[in-house]
Amino acid sequence: MNSILECSHVNKRFGRKEVLHDVNIQIEPGHIIGLLGPNGSGKTTLIKLACGLLTPSEGDIRILGEPAGPSSKLKIAYLPDKSCLSDWMKVSQIVDMFHDFYSNFDRIKAYEMLGRLDIDPKLKLKTLSKGTKEKVQLILVMSRKADLYLLDEPIGGVDPAARDYILQTILTNYNEEGSILISTHLIADVEQVLDRVIFLKEGRVVLDSSVDDIRIQNRKSVDELFREVFSC
Amino acid sequence: MLTKLLKKDITATGRFFVPMIIIYAVACVVGKILMELVLSMLHTGSNMYDIILLVATVFATFFIIYIVACYILIRVFIVYDFYKTMVSDQAYLTHMLPVSANLLVLSKVLAAVVWQALTGFVVAASIAMFFAGHYDTAITGFYEFINSMEAIGMSFDFYCLNVFINLVLSAFTTPLMFFAAIAIGHLFGKHRILGAIGSYVGIYVIIEVISILFLIVIGFRITKPEQTSLLVNGSFVFSTILSLIMIGVFYWVTQYIFSRKLNLE
Amino acid sequence: MPWQFDNERPIYTQLLEKIRIRIISGQYPAGNRLPSVRELAAEAAVNPNTMQRALAELERSGLIYSQRTSGRYVTEDESLVSFIRESVAQEKIHSFYEEMKQLGYSREETMNLLNKDKGGSST
Numbered sequence: 001m002n003s004i005l006e007c008s009h010v011n012k013r014f015g016r017k018e019v020l021h022d023v024n025i026q027i028e029p030g031h032i033i034g035l036l037g038p039n040g041s042g043k044t045t046l047i048k049l050a051c052g053l054l055t056p057s058e059g060d061i062r063i064l065g066e067p068a069g070p071s072s073k074l075k076i077a078y079l080p081d082k083s084c085l086s087d088w089m090k091v092s093q094i095v096d097m098f099h100d101f102y103s104n105f106d107r108i109k110a111y112e113m114l115g116r117l118d119i120d121p122k123l124k125l126k127t128l129s130k131g132t133k134e135k136v137q138l139i140l141v142m143s144r145k146a147d148l149y150l151l152d153e154p155i156g157g158v159d160p161a162a163r164d165y166i167l168q169t170i171l172t173n174y175n176e177e178g179s180i181l182i183s184t185h186l187i188a189d190v191e192q193v194l195d196r197v198i199f200l201k202e203g204r205v206v207l208d209s210s211v212d213d214i215r216i217q218n219r220k221s222v223d224e225l226f227r228e229v230f231s232c
Numbered sequence: 233m234l235t236k237l238l239k240k241d242i243t244a245t246g247r248f249f250v251p252m253i254i255i256y257a258v259a260c261v262v263g264k265i266l267m268e269l270v271l272s273m274l275h276t277g278s279n280m281y282d283i284i285l286l287v288a289t290v291f292a293t294f295f296i297i298y299i300v301a302c303y304i305l306i307r308v309f310i311v312y313d314f315y316k317t318m319v320s321d322q323a324y325l326t327h328m329l330p331v332s333a334n335l336l337v338l339s340k341v342l343a344a345v346v347w348q349a350l351t352g353f354v355v356a357a358s359i360a361m362f363f364a365g366h367y368d369t370a371i372t373g374f375y376e377f378i379n380s381m382e383a384i385g386m387s388f389d390f391y392c393l394n395v396f397i398n399l400v401l402s403a404f405t406t407p408l409m410f411f412a413a414i415a416i417g418h419l420f421g422k423h424r425i426l427g428a429i430g431s432y433v434g435i436y437v438i439i440e441v442i443s444i445l446f447l448i449v450i451g452f453r454i455t456k457p458e459q460t461s462l463l464v465n466g467s468f469v470f471s472t473i474l475s476l477i478m479i480g481v482f483y484w485v486t487q488y489i490f491s492r493k494l495n496l497e
Numbered sequence: 498m499p500w501q502f503d504n505e506r507p508i509y510t511q512l513l514e515k516i517r518i519r520i521i522s523g524q525y526p527a528g529n530r531l532p533s534v535r536e537l538a539a540e541a542a543v544n545p546n547t548m549q550r551a552l553a554e555l556e557r558s559g560l561i562y563s564q565r566t567s568g569r570y571v572t573e574d575e576s577l578v579s580f581i582r583e584s585v586a587q588e589k590i591h592s593f594y595e596e597m598k599q600l601g602y603s604r605e606e607t608m609n610l611l612n613k614d615k616g617g618s619s620t
Contacts, residue, residue, distance in 0.1 A: 224504060
């Protein structure tokens with residue numbers, strides 16, 4: 001059985017600046033994993049590499065055994081930290097587009113979720129508030145039955161009520177046979193949702209462990225351990 | 233998948249092209265009306281004539297400005313859509329679609345060609361409309377044109393064929409040259425816009441140098457005035473071949489960069 | 498609303514305790530079907546694997562059992578439920594006496610205070 005995501009000895013440089021160094025990660029099906037680190041530690045870069053939106057300087061990345069390409073993109077659902085939707089489209093048009101291109105997209109589920117949030121599908125995306133646009137993007141991603149969900153800072157910059165809603169949406173809709181990788185720097189809010197955590201410090205993996213093991217071994221929460229590891 | 237991409241790209245660029253074409257068509261109709269009015273009042277000596285002539289002249293000025301603007305706008309629309317969806321904010325969405333980079337680029341090229349072709353048909357139709365009712369003038373001018381061409385050694389059939397072929401090919405080379413420049417430019421990370429402009433200029437210079445070299449080579453072979461046909465016909469053949477090579481190279485470079493060297497920062 | 502947890506202990510043990518309280522208090526009555534792992538996990542806002550682990554532990558204690566296709570059920574054995582309810586109550590009472598001891602009250606003194614408080618809230 002192939003791992004859902006496998007990164008071997010991945011390095012990434014932008015010009016002369018090395019952003020990721022010797023990253024080795026394996027994600028098995030059925031887990032929710034936190035990719036934790038301060039801003040600038042390389043979380044977004046690692047996620048984009050897994051998506052195929054960046055090419056590694058060295059090293060190998062495989063999704064279910066294949067390198068990044070059209071078939072691996074079908075298996076990945078990516079939620080970027082900023083909006084990437086075409087503003088001129090209506091909500092219904094973008095839902096239709098996802099339906100056209102992704103055979104694992106559940107259009108009915110998407111409309112249900114939009115309905116529960118009172119988002120009118122006939123509205124153009126550019127008329128929606130930033131928060132609403134982000135919710136639309138989340139709905140599009142979670143309506144897909146993907147093998148790997150890559151969520152980049154899904155709860156950053158969002159009020160506590162919205163945070164609860166986002167975590168609920170993620171937990172109730174994701175494909176249980178797949179896995180989720182959530183990158184965030186707000187650990188306390190997501191800790192109870194995570195199975196495993198990976199700490200990324202200045203582009204290097206400094207910890208890769210289950211949440212339960214961390215609590216048993218350190219008698220602290222992951223949030224507290226994080227503060228220790230990353231204290232200035 | 234290609235049809236789905238085409239549907240997306242044609243709709244996306246259509247939202248610019250459709251208004252542009254409609255305004256052009258309306259302006260043509262207005263222009264035609266004014267033109268006919270002016271011509272019909274030409275020898276009547278009425279006072280209205282001066283007013284109508286003034287209106288027509290002003291209109292014609294703006295019309296010509298609009299046509300020049302459209303020439304630029306067509307390129308702007310194509311470049312804007314490509315830049316936004318392949319390299320800027322919407323790039324994540326585009327590149328996460330489960331399609332190869334090859335198809336993404338092909339769809340963009342074909343969408344650009346479709347709209348350029350449609351614009352071309354509308355322009356051709358408008359020219360026919362302007363000449364409507366004045367075919368005698370048109371035909372006289374037409375024969376003068378053919379005679380001057382044969383004087384420099386070019387047959388009319390060959391001329392038509394080459395104009396048509398080069399028009400069609402330019403519908404491909406124009407967008408592809410921009411696409412290749414944008415693709416190369418995005419490799420420069422934060423300086424991707426400067427990179428794209430620089431690449432475009434660089435490519436343009438290279439093409440010009442190749443063209444001038446060709447003219448020089450041909451120039452050395454012309455020793456008698458009768459041989460101007462060699463230059464004229466040779467130029468057409470050369471530009472056709474050059475266009476085909478450009479299409480191949482630009483397409484390959486663009487899809488190679490987006491499939492192997494994608495770097496969306 | 499997500500369930501709240503404290504930091505030093507694994508989440509699965511805390512989940513186990515919370516569900517156990519729901520069972521012994523009758524919120525999940527004996528013999529009734531429990532919500533699915535996924536539903537419980539979503540309600541608690543925890544990882545389904547963690548919830549699964551907690552439920553597996555509860556199964557081992559006999560408080561719940563699973564039917565292959567229909568999910569998990571609370572035991573029909575009401576005496577077991579009562580027994581566990583009493584054990585949990587005893588634990589709480591024991592901790593209560595310990596805390597009072599820290600305040601300087603012996604067992605007898607604590608019981609006297611409890612008697613005075615028979616009517617409920619103090620005047």
